[in-house]
Amino acid sequence: MLEIGSVILNKYRIVHEIGSGGMGSIYQAQDQSGNMYCLKEAKSDTDSIESLKEEAGILSQINHWGVPRFYEAFEWNGHFILVMELIQGITLEDLLEKQGVCRESDAVGWARQMCEILSYLHTRRKAIIHRDIKPSNIILRQDGRIALIDFGIAREFKTGKLQDTRGLGTKGYAAPEQYGGMGQTDARTDIYSSGATLFYVLSGKNPMDVQQEFPMVRKINPNISVGMENIIVKCTRTKPGERFQSAAEFAAALDGLSQFESSGLILALLSAVIAVIGAGLVLYETISGMPEIWVFIFGGLLVATGVAIFILKGSVPVITARVPASSTAQGAFLQRRDDFGSGKMSGKSSGSVRESDLHGVVVEDSIWFLASDDWISVLGPQ
Numbered sequence: 001m002l003e004i005g006s007v008i009l010n011k012y013r014i015v016h017e018i019g020s021g022g023m024g025s026i027y028q029a030q031d032q033s034g035n036m037y038c039l040k041e042a043k044s045d046t047d048s049i050e051s052l053k054e055e056a057g058i059l060s061q062i063n064h065w066g067v068p069r070f071y072e073a074f075e076w077n078g079h080f081i082l083v084m085e086l087i088q089g090i091t092l093e094d095l096l097e098k099q100g101v102c103r104e105s106d107a108v109g110w111a112r113q114m115c116e117i118l119s120y121l122h123t124r125r126k127a128i129i130h131r132d133i134k135p136s137n138i139i140l141r142q143d144g145r146i147a148l149i150d151f152g153i154a155r156e157f158k159t160g161k162l163q164d165t166r167g168l169g170t171k172g173y174a175a176p177e178q179y180g181g182m183g184q185t186d187a188r189t190d191i192y193s194s195g196a197t198l199f200y201v202l203s204g205k206n207p208m209d210v211q212q213e214f215p216m217v218r219k220i221n222p223n224i225s226v227g228m229e230n231i232i233v234k235c236t237r238t239k240p241g242e243r244f245q246s247a248a249e250f251a252a253a254l255d256g257l258s259q260f261e262s263s264g265l266i267l268a269l270l271s272a273v274i275a276v277i278g279a280g281l282v283l284y285e286t287i288s289g290m291p292e293i294w295v296f297i298f299g300g301l302l303v304a305t306g307v308a309i310f311i312l313k314g315s316v317p318v319i320t321a322r323v324p325a326s327s328t329a330q331g332a333f334l335q336r337r338d339d340f341g342s343g344k345m346s347g348k349s350s351g352s353v354r355e356s357d358l359h360g361v362v363v364e365d366s367i368w369f370l371a372s373d374d375w376i377s378v379l380g381p382q
Helices: 046-059 092-099 104-122 187-203 226-235 247-287 293-313
Strands: 012-020 024-030 036-042 070-076 079-085 138-140 146-148 333-336 353-356 360-363 367-371 375-381
Touching: 012 036, 036 046, 046 070, 046 079, 092 138, 092 187, 104 138, 104 146, 104 187, 104 226, 104 247, 187 226, 187 247, 226 247, 247 293
Parallel strands: none
Antiparallel strands: 012 024, 024 036, 036 079, 070 079, 138 146, 333 375, 353 360, 360 367, 367 375
16 A cells, blocks of 8 residues: 555655555545646556556546546556546445435436447447446536546457456446356446446435346336336346447437427427317306307317327337437438448448447448447547
8 A cells, every 4th residue: 555645756645545445545646736646556466456557558548528537557666556637526326325316307417428438438449348337436526527437347349259258347237248158248238337327326226236137216216207217227138239239329318318308398288288278168168058069079079188198198108219319529420221231321431331240330441330220320530
């Protein structure tokens, strides 16, 4: 362990210990200019050192607002140390312990940001799979943005590999394939963990306490919408092929959820107006001295129609969007799957196209495509 107050490389003064775990300890440090850093020190055993070196190698490739910035990594007096950005804020785990279950609107916003982070990680030339997404690894900054931390068991996706060498992850949040026997971990593994995290922040029930399949979240928190419940169910399917196949597809479902809620409000108002008009006609004819039977019947039909619209609006499926959310990457556009084998690509690219089971479609000039059932989203060069 590093001593509090000690100075590393005549540059970083250790302020205090933030935490420790199986692989090492984390500290807050300060340089001579007063800038704060996060220092991660590996334990002295070979596995811990190699793990931290791998984490340093992965972070050194990443430049994204949702991931701590990498500064340097080095050996010092027998210690291997990683220096990275100090993310100021509160973890979602601590936030839940402090205030209880979160509002659905907040959870949707965090999940949407997570989709942006995962899209960046998963659509690189060598996709990066985090494999340990959970509330304690998500920090909420004061400005409302989240950050995904602790890439200690992250890995680069290796095309053609049948399964991972080691089964790693946190019980309850780790996808079934992380325990072996179901192929290697990929983008859908992180989607599973994101869904488990959504379940926790909206229900307050730790997935580590769930024996088998996740219970329906609305049984625990009836204030959650049916659409959100469906999203969590799809994220946490046991078979990877039954989950959202990409972060872009996951994001589209979240965007569709907010659109559905707006549509539901409009339908509720419409049904109320129709029912009130119908009830008014029935009441008028009831108290009228010379009632017209056809007006009475018409009013009754309007009331029935209004009630039917109100009932049916609750049964409309939420996850219907087949077009992934538009990417913020340069050159993003949409194209039908029918054009996969044509090589035309709407004149937007010149590379030939080849199928990929895990990333939809890849164009050989380094433009990546994320596929849903009928559409693909071109995210542009990495």
